[in-house]
Amino acid sequence: MDLTINGKAVQADAEADMPLLWVLRDQLHLTGTKFGCGVAACGACTVHVDGQAVRSCVTPASILVGKDIRTIESLGSAEQPHALQRAWIAEQVPQCGYCQSGILMAAAALLAANPHPTDADIDAAMSNICRCGTYQRVRAAIHRAAGAPQIANAQGASKAAEVTV
Numbered sequence: 001m002d003l004t005i006n007g008k009a010v011q012a013d014a015e016a017d018m019p020l021l022w023v024l025r026d027q028l029h030l031t032g033t034k035f036g037c038g039v040a041a042c043g044a045c046t047v048h049v050d051g052q053a054v055r056s057c058v059t060p061a062s063i064l065v066g067k068d069i070r071t072i073e074s075l076g077s078a079e080q081p082h083a084l085q086r087a088w089i090a091e092q093v094p095q096c097g098y099c100q101s102g103i104l105m106a107a108a109a110l111l112a113a114n115p116h117p118t119d120a121d122i123d124a125a126m127s128n129i130c131r132c133g134t135y136q137r138v139r140a141a142i143h144r145a146a147g148a149p150q151i152a153n154a155q156g157a158s159k160a161a162e163v164t165v
């Protein structure tokens with residue numbers, strides 16, 4: 001099937017019910033998106049589909065033909081980090097780091113829709129699980145990023161920093 005991932009047309013050899021996460025990790029080697037629970041409970045596998053945060057472990061790739069799929073690999077780069085990534089470093093958010101790509105993608109979708117979220121907005125929008133308990137630093141970093149001028153166009157920033165797949 002033909003998919004569009006991080007702005008690039010790619011071909012995936014997938015059965016109709018194969019989750020997008022399998023395609024990303026096993027076929028395209030985009031391993032920034034993580035497997036946590038496999039049942040849409042933890043958010044480690046969060047990607048964007050047409051700008052919305054989606055849990056790729058339970059989303060068949062076959063229903064995403066023609067959609068704009070974005071993974072953590074497109075959020076920023078070492079040279080041009082996304083405002084959220086800069087804020088993550090400033091707030092020293094990660095502990096083990098395993099959940100963080102999913103949390104960053106959820107946060108990017110949130111800020112694209114709501115550039116200045118309150119704590120309540122953050123809690124309502126983000127149900128990702130972090131076993132290391134980084135939730136307070138996640139909130140602080142989202143608020144920090146919300147103060148950065150370019151965050152009002154988070155999706156555009158995401159689109160500007162693409163990787164080859």
Ligand code: FES
Nearest residue numbers: 036037040043057
């Ligand atoms: S791995 Fe998808 S929600 Fe946990």
Ligand code: FES
Nearest residue numbers: 096097130131132
């Ligand atoms: S930083 Fe370890 S699970 Fe979130």
